[in-house]
Amino acid sequence: MADKISTREAYGKALVELGKENKDVVVLDADLSKSTKTVNFSREFPERFFDMGIAEQNMMGTAAGLAAAGKIPFASTFAVFATGRTYDQVRNSIAYPALNVAVAASHAGITVGEDGASHQALEDIALMRVLPNMTVFVPADGPQTEAAVRAAVEINGPVYIRLGRPKIPVLYGDNFEFIPGKAVKAREGKDVTIIACGLMVSYALEAADQLEKEEGVSAAVLDMHTIKPLDAASIVEAARETGAVVTAEEHSIIGGLGSAVAETLGETLPVPMMRVGMPDLFGESGKPDELIENYGMSASNINAVVKEVLTRKK
Amino acid sequence: MDRELIANLEEKAKKIRRHIVRMIGEAGSGHPGGSLSSADIVTALYFNEMRIDPQFPQWPGRDRFVLSKGHAAPLLYAALAERGYFPADDLMTLRKMGSPLQGHPAMQKLQGVEMSTGSLGQGLSAANGMALAGKLNNMDYHVYVLLGDGEIQEGQVWEAAMAASHYKLDNVTVFLDHNKLQIDGFTRKVMSPEPLEEKWTSFGWNVQVIDGHNIEQILRALKQSYAGNGKPNIIIAETVKGKGVSFMEGEVDWHGSAPKPDQVEKALQELA
Ligand SMILES: Cc1ncc(C[n+]2csc(CCOP(=O)(O)OP(=O)(O)O)c2C)c(N)n1
Ligand SMILES: [Mg+2]
Numbered sequence: 001m002a003d004k005i006s007t008r009e010a011y012g013k014a015l016v017e018l019g020k021e022n023k024d025v026v027v028l029d030a031d032l033s034k035s036t037k038t039v040n041f042s043r044e045f046p047e048r049f050f051d052m053g054i055a056e057q058n059m060m061g062t063a064a065g066l067a068a069a070g071k072i073p074f075a076s077t078f079a080v081f082a083t084g085r086t087y088d089q090v091r092n093s094i095a096y097p098a099l100n101v102a103v104a105a106s107h108a109g110i111t112v113g114e115d116g117a118s119h120q121a122l123e124d125i126a127l128m129r130v131l132p133n134m135t136v137f138v139p140a141d142g143p144q145t146e147a148a149v150r151a152a153v154e155i156n157g158p159v160y161i162r163l164g165r166p167k168i169p170v171l172y173g174d175n176f177e178f179i180p181g182k183a184v185k186a187r188e189g190k191d192v193t194i195i196a197c198g199l200m201v202s203y204a205l206e207a208a209d210q211l212e213k214e215e216g217v218s219a220a221v222l223d224m225h226t227i228k229p230l231d232a233a234s235i236v237e238a239a240r241e242t243g244a245v246v247t248a249e250e251h252s253i254i255g256g257l258g259s260a261v262a263e264t265l266g267e268t269l270p271v272p273m274m275r276v277g278m279p280d281l282f283g284e285s286g287k288p289d290e291l292i293e294n295y296g297m298s299a300s301n302i303n304a305v306v307k308e309v310l311t312r313k314k
Numbered sequence: 315m316d317r318e319l320i321a322n323l324e325e326k327a328k329k330i331r332r333h334i335v336r337m338i339g340e341a342g343s344g345h346p347g348g349s350l351s352s353a354d355i356v357t358a359l360y361f362n363e364m365r366i367d368p369q370f371p372q373w374p375g376r377d378r379f380v381l382s383k384g385h386a387a388p389l390l391y392a393a394l395a396e397r398g399y400f401p402a403d404d405l406m407t408l409r410k411m412g413s414p415l416q417g418h419p420a421m422q423k424l425q426g427v428e429m430s431t432g433s434l435g436q437g438l439s440a441a442n443g444m445a446l447a448g449k450l451n452n453m454d455y456h457v458y459v460l461l462g463d464g465e466i467q468e469g470q471v472w473e474a475a476m477a478a479s480h481y482k483l484d485n486v487t488v489f490l491d492h493n494k495l496q497i498d499g500f501t502r503k504v505m506s507p508e509p510l511e512e513k514w515t516s517f518g519w520n521v522q523v524i525d526g527h528n529i530e531q532i533l534r535a536l537k538q539s540y541a542g543n544g545k546p547n548i549i550i551a552e553t554v555k556g557k558g559v560s561f562m563e564g565e566v567d568w569h570g571s572a573p574k575p576d577q578v579e580k581a582l583q584e585l586a
Contacts, residue, residue: 031464031497031504051498053467053505054434085433114343114409116417118384118432286411294411 003142004167007198008106010142011163012037014149015074019045022153028063028075030056036076036106036163056081060089060103067099072153075101079108079121079162083128094158095131102152103128106163109250110278110295111199111288113165120283126255128160129228135180136227138162138249138257140201141171144225147178155180164250166288168199171223181226183234189220192306192313193238196248197224197257200276203292204248206299211306219306227257232264239265244313245273246306250297253277272312274305315530319362323529326396327357331558332585333392333405339578341409344417347568349389351493351526351553352460358532359458360393368398371425377455378428378444382437383462383491384418385570390427391415399426435468437461438488442474445483456540459488464496467505472517478546479518487539487547488519491526493555495566510550519548526551558585 018025019041026048033039033051042049052059056077063073075082082105083090094101108121129136135155139145145163152159171186186201187208196204204221211217222238224231239245245265247258258275265273278295292298331353338344356379360366364377381390388408395402400414407413414423418432429440441459448455465471478486490510498504507513514521522538524531532551539547555569556562559581562573573581 029498031467033498035497051504053501054464054496055467055469055505057469081433114341114417116409116432117420118416118418118430284411285409285413285415285417290411 003170005142005170006165006167007139007142007145007163008037008165010145011104011106011149011161012040014146015041016044018149018153019048022072024070024072025153026050026066026071026073028052028059028073030054030059030077030081032077035078036104038074038076056085057089060086061093063101064093064097064099067101068097073101074104076104076106078119079105079124080119083121083124087127091131095133098133098157100156100158102159102161104149104161104163107165108162109164109198110283110291110297111164111166111250113288113291114285116285117282122252122278122283123255124162125227125249125251125257126259129260133157134228135159136162137180137225138197138227139225140198140223141168143170143172143176144178148225151178151180162198164199166199169202171201178225181229181231183231184223184225185220186223187219187221189218190242191218192244192246192310193220193222193242194246194248194302194306195222195224195235195238195257195261197227198250200248200250200297203297203299204302207302207306210299210303215307217306217310224257227260230260230264232268235261235264236268239269239271243271244309245271246276246302246309248276248297248302251277252280254280272309274309276302276305315533320529323357323361326361327354327529328558328585330357330389330392330396332582333395333402334388335559335573335578335581335585337388337392337405337408338572339575340406341572343409343572344388345385345570346562346573347495347555348383348462348491348493349386350557350559350562351555352386352389352489352491353557354527354529355460355489355491355532355551356389356393358529358536360397362533363536364458365455366397368426371399375453375455377458378441379458380429380437380441381419381431381460383434383460383465384431386460387415387417387419390419394426434462434465435470438471438474438478441486442478442481442483445486446481448485455485457486459486461488461490462496463490463492463494463501463507464504466490466507475514475517475519482544483546484542484544487536487549490548490550491553492550493553495555495569497569499566514548518545520545521548521550523550523552526553527557560584
């Protein structure tokens with residue numbers, strides 16, 4: 001697994017491909033095109049790229065209008081601004097009228113690193129999944145990101161795509177299927193299921209390998225790349241088969257994947273369950289790896305939580 | 315004007331620029347361009363203009379400075395350290411885990427930071443609130459704000475601009491760092507905020523245009539901004555992004571990249 005690519009880079013690549021295939025695809029950015037990687041598209045298709053300046057609210061409203069007139073806009077900025085700064089615009093101009101806008105938000109999560117808490121979106125999944133009509137993708141690697149970007153064009157309605165800054169391992173090869181709303185069994189196991197999204201899928205797989213070697217624990221990993229619509233069937237099946245569940249996300253433990261899974265299991269098949277994610281805190285400046293470790297989201301943290309949940313399994 | 319004072323401030327600005335370059339070099343990330351372009355303005359404020367006391371950072375009567383363009387945090391930290399809020403050695407902890415010197419200013423973590431910023435476009439609103447409180451409390455402190463010329467593309471800035479003149483906040487003085495660059499290129503090309511003078515005038519502000527690297531002009535403009543005619547004040551400072559380091563000057567790529575060790579050395583020589 002030597003290959004590494006950030007999901008934002010994969011997004012930038014996919015946009016250019018899509019631009020060639022579909023002339024209705026247009027891209028907007030808010031003075032961050034080099035960071036969100038929409039810059040690639042802007043060079044290939046300058047007439048279909050709009051830099052809206054540092055004015056995210058206006059960007060979302062403009063994207064809504066473009067969609068209303070038949071275009072397929074991708075609007076990009078950092079996740080913290082794409083969801084927080086423009087919440088009312090995304091809610092009332094994009095989600096409510098169910099417009100075909102893809103909000104592709106980069107630099108999500110704590111792995112933003114040194115820029116610190118003002119730039120670390122740890123609540124964006126919660127904010128987006130609560131909106132009716134919204135599809136929410138949190139891709140786990142480069143190839144899956146490209147597939148999600150393609151899916152966003154096919155889906156008739158608003159889509160939120162959560163992208164990250166750091167380079168992360170490529171998990172999926174050339175032959176894989178990406179079905180929106182259908183989780184991927186990334187690893188088989190029978191004692192416990194780790195349900196993860198985004199870069200936490202890599203950490204979950206690492207934790208599962210450690211658990212196998214060191215503890216003889218057989219952990220399945222479910223890649224929940226679509227948070228909404230949620231694949232409730234796979235969650236219930238995993239709970240039934242393994243009898244315990246741990247969720248792992250680079251997001252507040254409040255309101256994100258862990259909450260969505262808890263809501264599902266609580267109403268259908270309650271089993272011992274624990275959540276790995278950002279505690280109810282703002283982040284801080286630091287190196288991405290240090291922050292992941294310090295706030296309890298590393299593979300060894302997942303490993304420890306799995307052991308704890310197993311003590312509660314009957 | 316006092317020649318010696320001006321010479322001293324110029325020396326201080328150089329020292330602050332040296333800190334900025336060293337800190338960002340050590341951190342390995344950060345924003346040198348916009349920190350260097352505002353260095354003369356912030357030096358004039360912290361080392362001549364503002365009524366502040368590092369021994370009593372929370373003194374209610376103090377003047378306030380809001381760094382609305384929060385990515386220029388290294389500049390603010392350098393000024394605070396030089397002014398005695400904390401030891402200059404701590405500057406080298408910028409952006410490291412556990413440091414109070416966060417990538418963007420965090421008021422809960424560092425004394426002297428008046429407002430947490432980093433999400434652009436929000437500082438003037440907060441400053442207006444401080445200024446309103448000053449009026450309500452019959453206190454004569456002044457509130458200073460530093461805005462970026464790209465930052466004013468944010469709609470919230472104009473909501474705040476309207477409110478400041480509506481509430482006659484003549485105890486607010488904004489410096490607009492007119493360095494003509496943002497991340498994606500020239501502000502005029504990305505989303506032109508021009509014409510600046512006319513816009514701010516029509517919003518009911520006293521407007522002055524100065525050379526933002528000329529300490530004498532900065533001090534004179536500040537004096538003028540205490541006219542107390544019921545209007546908020548904006549000083550449009552014509553600046554050069556990356557000012558003081560030849561290879562950074564006017565170069566968009568130095569907005570948010572850290573200098574490598576040899577570049578730090580070269581920059582320090584130029585700033586000696
Ligand atoms: C709301 C928001 N959008 C985007 C950013 C990312 N960003 C950081 S600095 C910057 C450019 C700022 O340009 P300008 O205001 O001209 O600052 P200066 O040239 O003085 O550095 C951008 C877009 C941000 N920090 N906040
Ligand atoms: Mg600028």
